[in-house]
Structure formats: structure tokens, C-alpha cells
Amino acid sequence: MMKTDIEISQAAQMEPIQKIAEKAGFDAAIVEPYGNSKAKINVFEDHTERKMGKLVLVTSINPTPAGEGKSTVSVGLADALQKLTGSTMLALREPSLGPVMGMKGGATGGGYAQVVPMDDINLHFTGDMHALTAANNTLAALIDNHIQQGNDLNIEPRSISWKRALDINDRALRNVVIGLGGRFSGVPREDGFDITVASELMAVLCLSKNLHDLKTRINRIVIANNTDGKPVTVGDLQVGGAITVLLKDALKPNLVQTLEHTPALMHGGPFANIAHGCNSVLATQTALKYADYAVTEAGFGADLGAEKFLDIKTPVLGKTPDTVVIVATIRALKYNGGQKLKDLTNENLEALKNGFKNLQRHIKNMQSYNVPVVVAINQFVSDTEDEIKLLDQLVSDMGVKIVNTNVWEHGGAGASDLAQAVVESTTETHDDFKRLYDNNLSVKDKIETVVSNIYGGNKVEYSSKAEKKLKEIDTNGWSNLPICIAKTQYSFTDDPKKLGAPSDFTIHVSDLNIKTGAGFIVVLTGNVLTMPGLPKHPAALDIDVDDNGKISGLF
Template sequence: MNDIEISQKAEMLPIQSIAQKAGFTEGEVEPYGHYKAKINIFSEKEKGSMGKLILVTSINPTPAGEGKSTVTVGLGDALNEITNSAMVALREPSQGPVMGMKGGATGGGYSQVIPMDDINLHFTGDMHALTAANNTLAALIDNHIQQGNDLNIDPRSIVWRRCLDINDRSLRNIVIGLGGRFSGVPREDAFDITVASELMAILCLSKDLSDLKDRINRILIANTYDGKPVFVKDLHVGGAITALLKDAIKPNLVQTIGHTPALIHGGPFANIAHGCNSVLATRTALEHADYAITEAGFGADLGAEKFLDIKTPVLGKTPDAIVIVATIRALKYNGGANLADLQTEDLTALERGFVNLKRHVKNMMSYNIPVTVSINHFVSDTDAEVSKLAEMVKALGVNAIVTDAWAKGGEGSKELANEVIRLTNQDLGDMHKLYDVNDSIKNKIETVVKNIYGGSGVEFSSAALKKIKECEENGWDKMPVCMAKTQYSFSDDPKKLGAPSDFVIQVSDINIRLGAGFLVALTGKILTMPGLPKHPAALDIDINSKGEITGLF
């Protein structure tokens, strides 16, 4: 059976049973049908102590696949079976990848969060609420200019873009306001995909509703004709935008196939935004379970670095262990093997491709957090390849655990769970920070490039240098940096596989995200609105007269 067939045949417990198991009170649970619910974070319940946090990340993604979400869910089920107190916290899938090429983010096989089809298609409407709120703000900005422009906004300086949660390359660059003086002020505009928007990042980093509104009011939207910054608070619409997100800010509760409680909330892309689920969902999981298992998008050079340097300071909790997911076939691909040959034993390609995993392991260890490697098992893996990989990992001072989460769920992840329990009982002291947020913007970017990517330096475009100067003049330079970079390589060139070195990262621009609380460095040819492939996944999705969906995976 494929993923969606396994999901549809799985026995689901009523969401009230899952909520009760997780320790949520009746007043905290707002059911969305039989198997989904919102958790009311506005309840007056006293905050509890926090459990242990496990961060799951991976090597750089390849067409061969790594199965990071599958391992995350399997690990959650295994920890729940062993300790009876574990909860998974994941991001919400974006409609762009679901209808495009990558697919959803609900795991696979017998390590899935369910109902998989609902979660991948609309879910509880969070993405639509974010899209509506984002575009309401855009409409209010243009209306203010149309109605007299009391704030003296220069339309050419507007940085707030519209968004849509689908890959639509036609909307990357547009002109609005055409049709005469009653149709608005003509200007250039653009769309981002919703999961790359600042509003998505704000939702995921907000500690509560008041923090959400404060962050929205801090959003930089434009400059005046004389170069002064204009914020949402100046438009007096922060309350209205926040009101549109009053339900979206509440974490979503579902279950795994193994009936482990799972919170799925927020979905920023890691190659553009910070790639982590919401602080609220992670903290809620930590307060309701002895073990909270979460993941960060794409490879450890993106999602995990941003989790540790952007999310962790807001969350107020450092991961107690890090799991790096790797597959033998993906490492062989990194070592130069062709996609068609990945099922054939190739120890030479595996050794060459190991450099990718090696750099990720050393990067994560540099934060002074215990690390383990999960070898996500496939039937084509040979004993010799598994043994060789485990041996190479062991030489780094780290254990490699073979995991079979797709086929066996929690049962296939118990050895990994026991290793995680062992690691979380270690005390290595405080996490080492990659950089000081008070350092200069250039130095922070160069630190990420040299210490995480393995590059030799950074070249900044004139546009990027202008933005850096603007930040320094306004005191906006004391924030973390969020690198927007291809997920396929340590470099900004997606074709440079393995562990390239001595390359120079090209920073084309800096996006100022005062509400989110970080600066986005755009590198290489990164796009904030993806396009659909020649054969989008939507071509294979169908629904019958009974409402049963096929072809989703």
C-alpha cells in the first residue's frame, strides 16, 4: 500500500481521547470535526515545567529522499510506547509543494500523522487565514495611498508583498492599480508564497496573542518620500490584522497512526524563511509530555541552524538531543552515483558522499548538543553499506542507528528512541551560540557561511549593502540572520553536492523583517515564489463520488 492508502485504512481515535491522553482539559480543546482540534492557548491554565526537546534534522535533500518527517513521527511513536509521555510537533504542509513536486509533510508508511489527506488539504484553515490577513494588509496600504496618503508613503518603496499558498511563477512580478484613477495608484508589486511571508514567520515566533499583535505592529511596510520608515502601527490596522489570526494562532491537535498526540502548526519554508513549526506548539508539547519531538525543514545547514539561532532564543529551551537523518541512497547520490543506480551497492560512492553527512554532524556537534544519526533504512540497502556507514559515523564520535519507521512505525524506531533517551540524560552544559546577535550584519552572515556552509567568504550586492546601511542607521542590525539559500547544497549553487568548500556566497539583497525579528539574506538565485514543475503532483490527484482522495502520494 502507498502512504495515502495506509492513512485511510488506519484506525483513528476520537480527538477528545487524544486530547485527554495529552493532558488537555475539556476547555482547552476546540474540535474541528471528529479527528482534529484547536488547542485554546488563551486559557488561564498555569504554565507547567518543560520536558525534553528532540530536534530532528537531516542531510541536504536529494531526489532520492531522506524521510525526515517519517523518522520524526516514528521516533515519537517509539518514545510514546517506551515512556507513555511523548508528543510530536510538526509544521503544516503548504499547498504549493502538495500540488507541485515535493509533496506534503505528514510522514509516510506507518509513521504518519493522520488524517493525512485533511492535513495536506486545507486542514483547519490556518494557511488561508494567513493569506487573507497578509493580503488585507496589502489592500489597506494601497487604499491609504488612494485615499489621500496622509502618511506620505512613497509607493515605490513599499516592501509589503501580497501572497498565495500555491506555486505560481506568473505572480513573481506584477503591476497593480491599472484602469484609471478609480482603480488605485499604479505601481509594481509581487507575490510571495504564503509560507515565505513575514506574517507566517511572525505567527510561528509569537509567544501569545499580545506578542502577535506587537510583532504585527512592528512590521516595516514602506518609507515616506523623505526616507522615513512606515510601520503597520502607523496605519492603525494592527488590531484588525491580528483579529483575522485569532484562530490561526491556536495549535492544531491530531494523532499519529500509533495514536501519539501530534501538534501541527505553522509552516515557514526553511530555504526562504526559518523553517520551524510554531513556538506555541513546541512549548505546548514540552509542557504536556516528557519528550517533545520536532523537526526543522530541509538539511541541518538551513532548518536546524535557524532553529538553534532564531527559534531557540524565543522558545527559551535548547534541544536536549539532535537526530540527523540520512539515507544510504541519498549519500551515494551526493557521492556522484546516478539516480538510476542508487539501488545497486556502491561503497565508493557512499564514502564520497559521506562528506555531506560528516559536515552536518560536525556542525551540530559544534553547538554542544548531543547528536545521533538515524540511517533511514530502505530495502535496497546492503549489509555492507549499512556497516560501512555506521563505521564512518562512529569515527566522528557519534552513534548511527538503523531506523525502519516507514515499514514498522514505532516498533522500527525503538533503538533510535533508546539512544535518544540516553543522549538526553547527558549534561554537556550550555549550548554554544554560533554568533552574537549584536555583531555586525556582515559578520553574522559570514559566520554562517564559513562555520556552517564551509564557504570562504561573502560578496554583497549594492542593493544588499544599501539595506545593511539602512539597518545600521535605524538600529535594526541587532537581530539574527535568516539565510535564504538553495536547500540542495551547502553553497548557493544547487549543483554543488557533497561538501563543497572555498566557495563565495552571493548575497543579492536583505529583506528587513522587524515583526519576525530577523533579517533575511537572499543568496544566489533563490526565489520567494516557486513555480510548478512540468508534471505537477496535481495531475495525479483525484477524488471519487464517496469523497475518497487518491494520488495524493
């Protein structure tokens, strides 16, 4: 009987973190151990100049209940590349307690392609999420205290855009009223909570290059308007230094290891459906400088995480991918092609052919950036020979390399062919990287470019609230910021039920949030929420710990 993910993780023989750091090439002076299996890397103290290695971006088709295994393939690929090249580092996002206790589960891979210690990483890890939550809520408290103590900045309470945060799915906190209980308990006003990974501070942390950049970005965050309608920033409130202090250690990337002892940096965790979906610039940059190959991933499908990686993160990172790996499963493609979830173990070539349109669009989208593409099929035992043959033919007809992998069962050995294909792909000559849009376009033009070129839609409708925000953006000179579209991960549209590759549809923009610290504009579409809710059967119901502290039920 196959062990569960957590049983495999708990049985792992981990190497001391100092040995992993040595393998990665980190000088002992910049390694700050958190016990025996985790460490912070003080990259601010590393002044060595290093040439960047090859960057491999792992993305996927739109996620389905059938599962795709993007993180699992990322880990297996890194292990295979390490064995093939001798110099590979993994750079991933760190998990949020929201999905860990909710529905999606953890974010450390699975089977024999995992990052360990799995239970530590999925729970409190090195405290980054808690630091972000505390910093976010400290700023919220300071805003309300400023108003209570005389409001020298003339902040209009109804205009406050800075919400409180919690790193757990809690729908009851989406909309709240604070300041009740009399004049000594603050000024009553409407407020709300975002999940921590949707906080602008998470985006700021992930896009900052150093402490100075972090503080600069924090200071320029817009928190409200004054009574004259002018923006008020954290810098105006004069608390940027205090907020930076709370995040100074969280800014340092976290070092862990895979089951096969490949160095892995896990740092930052913005969701890709409601945020920009990429791990930190510092972690990716560090992996690139210390390894010949850096493997990283972007959240959810390529229409979300990969688009945001390419249009928001790469200009800050200063490096574009040398190849993009798109992960898919035959099961998920059949689901996209109309086959019911309960029937996915049955062969269905027609559903596979129809569902392939989803993968096809993602391939074309990534190719439009002038980057090489490799397709990785995460195999399941139910995949039939005819299904594998059909999918191989469909992808090959596009002139794209397709490789079958089985990393869940075999770890890095299950991705040896993929690693070879990736190495070959990164050495190919290709045209210069091509961004999707020019930042100097109007916000509407940028939105419509993403909708038409990436999603396949043909129209965008704006609510009256969104139109008002567009005018505010123009008035304040923020139109040249890139856009970060918040959209359902399950579909190219803003309707999660429209699977496959629909076209000629309308995207509905309900609101826009200006993130001047992060340096982008969040475009809210459809019914997407920045504070998710828990499902009917949350994962928390299955998680337990015995009298010896051994955890069970994590996945």
C-alpha cells in the first residue's frame, strides 16, 4: 500500500540544513538556521557578484478537481535537473493556512517529489505569514488611531482602502463594522478582512529587492484619501519604518530541501487568482545566482500566474524565462472536454480531443512571449495507451516537445526525460522576449489586451464603481502601472463553469484596487473574493496530532 504524502515526508532522512546550504554554495555567514531543517538566507549580507543561470518557469492548464500536480512536477523536475546538471535550485511560494485548512491542501508537492519538512512548511514554517499578518494589522491599527487622535491628515474614514488581514479562510470577516462601543473605542466605520496572501504587503515583500526597496514601497502604499480627495500614503502617516521593522526577517528567503536533497527556497505566497501568484524576487534571484538552473513556478493556470510572472515580475527580476514548462494531465484535459469527474478513469478520446483546446491556448499564449515551451504530462495509472498516443500527436503537431512524467511515484527519476528536454530547450536560440503590453497604454487598453490575447474574450464591461476608479487612476497619474487581474482560476472567462477554451465572451470588471507599493493595479472581475470561505468539509476536519506530536491528515 502506497504511503500518504505526510507519511512519506515524515519517513524522510533529511540532511542538516547547513549541509544543504553548503551544497547550494551559501557562505556560512549568511545562513541563519531555524532548527535543523530550515534556515533564513541573509542575502543582504551577500555582496558577491554572480552571473545568473537558466530560468525555468513551471505553469499549467486551468486547474480542475481532477488535479494537475504542478508543484509536484516542479519538485521532481528540480531533482532530475540536479542529478543531470549538478547545479539546480528550486524557488517556490510558501503555503498559506487558508488552503491548508480549507480545500486545496498544502503546497509542498506530493508523493516522492516533495519539499520537506512538509508539516513545518505547511503550518507555521519560519513565521513569515504571521509577520505579514501582524504588519498588515499594525498598519490598520495605526490608521484608526490617527483618526481617533485628531486626524491631522484629514483622512476621510469612508475612503480607507487598507483592510485588515487573516491567514485563514473566514467569510464572516469579509465585511465588518469597527469602532463600536463609544468614543473611546474608535470612530465607527465599515471595514473588512482580506486573506493575508492578498494583502498588498505580501506583494510588496515578493517584489522588493532589499530592505531599502521594501521600505520605499511600503511608504508609497495608498491607504485612503483625505477630505479633499487626495491620496494619503503610509509615508504621510510616518509609520513606514515601523512596518518595515516587522518584515525585516520575513524578507529573507527560506532554505529547505527536497526529498532528494536538492536545495529549495520557499518564500512569499501570493495567490494567483486574487494577487500576482509568484514567489519572491529575492528567492528567484538567489536561486539564479547560485545555480546553473533555477526552477520556479507561478500559481494556478498560465492565464493567471504565468501571465503575471511575465508581465509583472520579470521587469523587476531582470531576467526572463529560458523555457516555460506547462503541466497537464490527461484526466484534467478530459474534464475540460466535458467528461464527468466520476468517469475520468474511463478512456474517452473525444473528450480528450475537446479538452486539448485548453492546453492548446495556454501553449499559444506562452509562445506569444517568444519563450520556448515544453509540455509535461503528469501521468496517472488510468491513462490509456491510446490517450497518451493521441495527446502526444496533438502537442507534437504544434511543434512543441511533450514529455510524460511520473514524479509522484518515482521522484526525480520520473522526470529524467523532462529534465533532458528542458536543458535542450534552454540552449535553443529564440527571439527576444516580447511583453504582452506596454505599460504606457491606458488601463482599459491593458485590460482588454489581456482579455483578448490571453483569455480569448472579445469584450470588457465595467461597473460604475470601476469606471470611477479608472478616473481616479488617471487623475493621480497611476495609469502607467501594470495590471494584475483577479479572476477565477478554473476558466479563461470570469465564470468558473465555462471550461475548455471558450471564446468571444465578456469579462466583467467590478472594481479596481490601486497598489502603489506593489506597483500594479488589481482588476477585480466576476465574483472573485479576496477573502475566501471554507468548504463544507474543510481539510481541518481530517488533521490531527497524537500525544507524541506526530501530525496526520496534512496533504
